[in-house]
Amino acid sequence: xxxxxxxxxxxxxxxxxxxxxxxxxxxxxxxxxxxxxxxxxxxxxxxxxxxxxxxxxxxxxxxxxxxxxxxxxxxxxxxxxxxxxxxxxxxxxxxxxxxxxxxxxxxxxxxxxxxxxxxxxxxxxxxxxxxxxxxxxxxxxxxxxxxxxxxxxxxxxxxxxxxxxxxxxxxxxxxxxxxxxxxxxxxxxxxxxxxxxxxxxxxxxxxxxxxxxxxxxxxxxxxxxxxxxxxxxxxxxxxxxxxxxxxxxxxxxxxxxx
Numbered sequence: 699x700x701x702x703x704x705x706x707x708x709x710x711x712x713x714x715x716x717x718x719x720x721x722x723x724x725x726x727x728x729x730x731x732x733x734x735x736x737x738x739x740x741x742x743x744x745x746x747x748x749x750x751x752x753x754x755x756x757x758x759x760x761x762x763x764x765x766x767x768x769x770x771x772x773x774x775x776x777x778x779x780x781x782x783x784x785x786x787x788x789x790x791x792x793x794x795x796x797x798x799x800x801x802x803x804x805x806x807x808x809x810x811x812x813x814x815x816x817x818x819x820x821x822x823x824x825x826x827x828x829x830x831x832x833x834x835x836x837x838x839x840x841x842x843x844x845x846x847x848x849x850x851x852x853x854x855x856x857x858x859x860x861x862x863x864x865x866x867x868x869x870x871x872x873x874x875x876x877x878x879x880x881x882x883x884x885x886x887x888x889x890x891x892x893x894x895x896x897x898x899x900x901x902x903x904x905x906x907x908x909x910x911x912x913x914x915x916x917x918x919x920x921x922x923x924x925x926x927x928x929x930x931x932x933x934x935x936x937x938x939x940x941x942x943x944x945x946x947x948x949x950x951x952x953x954x955x956x
Contacts, residue, residue, distance in 0.1 A: 725878050728755040735759045737766065739855035742784035743841055746851040753788040753885075756878060765857060767837045768825045769951070779861040781873050785881050787852040789888055796842045796849045797931030797947050798892050800824045801899040803838035803854035805884040808902060810877025811836060815863050820904035823924075823933050824947045827858075828904055835862045840947075854881065892929040900927040905955075910935065913951040920945075921956070 722729050728751065735741050738759045745751040759782045765773035773780070785806070787799055804821040811827060812819055819835065822828045827836035836858040843851040856877060860866070865873060888895045900906060905924040912935070913919045920943060922935035932944040 725756070725875050727878065728752055730755075730757050732757070732759045734761045734763065736764050737762045737855065738782045738784035739839060739841060739853050740764075742786055742855075743843070743853045746786045746853060747843060751786045751851075753786060754878075754882065755786040757784045758782060758874065767839045767855075767857070768947070771837075773837060773857045775857065775859045775861075778867060779859060781856070781858040781860060781870055781877070783857075783874060783877060784853055784855045785878065787854055787881075787885060789849055789852060789885070791849045791892070792847065793844055793849060795892055795930045796844070796852065797824070797840075798888065798895060798929075799840045799842060799849070799852035799854060799931075800838065800947055801895050801927070801931050802852075802881060802884040802888060803840055803856060805887075805895075805899055805902070806854065806877055806881030807836045807838055807856045807858060809880030809883065810873060811858060811863055813876040813880065814865065814869065814873045817863070821899060821902050822904055823899075823927065824931070824950065829862070832904065833862065835859055892931075896927045896929050896931065903927065905933075908955050910953050911956045912945060912953040914945075914949050915951050 719730055719732060732741060738757045742757040745755060761777045762782050767773060787802060789799060791798060808819050808821050808827045819827050819829055825838045826834045829835055836856060839855040841853045842849055887898055909923050911919060911921050922937045924933060925936040926934040928934055928944055932946050935943045935945055
């Protein structure tokens with residue numbers, strides 16, 4: 699599973715150049731803002747581990763020093779037109795279903811962007827939101843903190859390109875509030891069970907019904923038609939023979955539509 703980790707011994711993580719800012723209440727949740735930090739996800743992860751940040755706690759960063767997504771992919775959007783956000787999730791999930799947190803992140807990013815722009819977008823399993831032309835307008839990343847037999851916390855990072863959505867920097871707070879609300883809505887769907895969340899994600903996933911070529915980790919590849927998203931957040935890939943493979947996030951290096 700991508701981003702899965704067992705809690706290490708606490709190591710202080712600070713912003714650049716100072717320490718953590720005051721925690722305030724904003725948008726109905728605990729909230730921290732950094733002008734400069736390693737990344738929003740790094741700061742939220744430290745908050746969750748070291749200070750037991752509550753579910754829904756959020757971090758924004760104006761300028762990330764290391765804006766890395768899944769597999770270390772660099773976000774190339776300009777800081778002044780990027781919303782960089784991380785939210786602490788505390789889903790009630792066993793470790794084998796931790797990838798479901800990626801679905802929460804994707805639906806949150808997509809739903810918030812749609813609510814702000816009035817346009818229609820889609821999710822692109824496991825870590826992107828795309829427009830009608832399949833251009834990426836947002837990416838997500840999830841880091842999971844495991845406890846004994848459970849997911850202790852999951853930190854969902856979201857980066858959204860305001861310019862690609864046709865939004866000005868003045869709309870950043872509108873987008874932020876909408877994304878947080880959409881993350882809450884997706885998290886509430888998870889309370890009904892992973893199946894409900896997976897079905898909601900599948901309905902909005904642009905890959906469904908497309909033939910894909912997947913390059914896998916550590917090596918190898920597979921091909922098939924994207925058939926669905928299962929209750930563990932895995933992509934179901936159906937081969938021509940009818941065999942169904944279930945691909946976890948940490949199995950995927952990259953894919954292409956063929």
